[in-house]
Structure formats: C-alpha cells, structure tokens
Amino acid sequence: MTEEEQLMVPLDEYLKAGLHIGTKFRTKYMAPFIYKVRPDGLAVLNIKEIDKRIEIASKFISRYEPNEILLVCRRENGWNALGLFAKVTGIKAYLGRYPPGIMTNPELKNFTEMKLVIVCDPWPDKNVVDDASRTGTAVLALCDTNNTSNNIDLLIPCNNKGKKSIGIIFYILAREYLKSRGKTLDIPIEEFTKED
Numbered sequence: 001m002t003e004e005e006q007l008m009v010p011l012d013e014y015l016k017a018g019l020h021i022g023t024k025f026r027t028k029y030m031a032p033f034i035y036k037v038r039p040d041g042l043a044v045l046n047i048k049e050i051d052k053r054i055e056i057a058s059k060f061i062s063r064y065e066p067n068e069i070l071l072v073c074r075r076e077n078g079w080n081a082l083g084l085f086a087k088v089t090g091i092k093a094y095l096g097r098y099p100p101g102i103m104t105n106p107e108l109k110n111f112t113e114m115k116l117v118i119v120c121d122p123w124p125d126k127n128v129v130d131d132a133s134r135t136g137t138a139v140l141a142l143c144d145t146n147n148t149s150n151n152i153d154l155l156i157p158c159n160n161k162g163k164k165s166i167g168i169i170f171y172i173l174a175r176e177y178l179k180s181r182g183k184t185l186d187i188p189i190e191e192f193t194k195e196d
Contacts, residue, residue, distance in 0.1 A: 017164035020045045022145030029149040033157035043145040058176035066090035072128045073120035081170040100127040167193035
C-alpha cells in the first residue's frame, strides 16, 4: 500500500485545496504541526498530520448522534461546506453569528444542550467555545497557524480561511460520519469545495 492510498483523499486534492498553507503568524500551540516556513513567510502545515487528525476527528464525531452536535461558523468562507455537512448529516448549524448564551442560559427560548461543538475557527467563533467550556461540552476546531488551542479538546490543523480547504475537510467528515451510520454521501467533493 502506497503512502497516498493511506490518506483520506488523494494527496492531489489536499494540495489543490491549499489545505496545508498557513499564515505568516505562528503560535506556540500550532508549532508541532508546522512542516516548514516558506521564503515568503507563510507557514506550511504537515499534510500527513492534517490527514491523521481528520481521521481521528471523523471517529470522534461518529460517537455522537446528530442532535448532540452543533456546528458554528461565523466567517462566510465556511458557510457552503458547513451548510452541506449539516444538510446531509442532520446536525444543527449556526452559519453567521452564534448568539452567546444558548448553551448556558436555560431561560432563553433557543436554549440547547450539546455534547460536541464543531467550530471553523476558534477566534471568530469564540462565543461558542466559551459557552462550551462553561458547560463541559467537547470542542473540535479547525485551527490555522495563528490560532491558540485554549478550551479546544481536539483540533484539526489546516488552512481554516480558504473555502476549498474547509470544503475538503467537511466533505471527508460528512462522508465518514455517514459511513459510520451505514449510509453513503451522494454529494461530490466539488460541491463542498466550490468557490462561489
């Protein structure tokens, strides 16, 4: 078995999506995932490590029922992929601003209790990360080289700013989540990674 056959998707797909291209800013939390720094200052993440983390995340997510998971993405670049993920898995998603307090204030009309929160970027999605930490809810986050991992239980190192990069991750997560339930994903990867 070749190295490429062991990846969740062909290496080519990861490279085309720019999954491994980080930012110029690097935190100590993300240092273990950085493969090298390019001459232009951009950090390059280790693709094998990203793939391994996506596989771990897939298995982790599969332990939860759809009504126990909440997806949150404040940045518009992830709305398409997370929207498709939510549609095919039945998992609730907040695309846009997450109203703080939904998981901590039982007086709210939209109060909800979750066991897992998935965020596209822990910085703009910090309200839900804070709520999750207060309630003991597990947090899975896509983290770029500029992110910290405070209150994150499991992170996937990646370019969490590119539509294609986010798309490929949520395509794999959707495929694996459905597979764990004896279903197949009927939407091609291109629908998750499209730019428009």
